[in-house]
Amino acid sequence: MKMSLSAVHSQKGISLVVSLLILVMVTLLALSVVNTSIFEERMAGNTRDRSLAFESAEYAMREAQSFLSAAVLPPFTTTGGSTGGYYRDLNTSPTGQTEEVYWRDNHNWTANSVAATKVSGVLSGQTQPRYVIEEYPAISCVGYSKKWPPPPPRNVYKITARGQGGLPNRW
Known part of the structure; x- marks a missing residue:
């Protein structure tokens, strides 16, 4: 079976075009894999920072709980006491925002904690x-038990803790 000379000359450039198309597709696939791995690396870093911030805040909360179990506590004032972290009647909604917004954006954590x-x-x-x-304010347990007298009123405390992850710009 003989091919004509014109058929042989017309097929010389098609292999170059096909190989270039395959090379472009492999390059696009490689770029997609690189982008995916960079994105997954960022997600893992963010998850790690979030866990570190949570553990750090948990550590602060445990320390505050330990502080509250002391026999004598410092005075709690509207200004936060001598250390700036022990409040009574703290207004966490001075401009009508939610408590979450107050603690995240408005509270001065450096000076008032x-x-x-x-x-x-x-x-x-x-x-x-x-x-x-x-x-x-202290709460009392009225009607606690018919057999035993109610316990004396107990103070109630709320602890708000803030921790930071590994990177300083993420809270």
């Missing part, structure tokens, strides 16, 4: 977590 002390090796390389304790 208590820095949790770090233990060597705990939360190394991170900014110190901070906490605020609010004292609420």
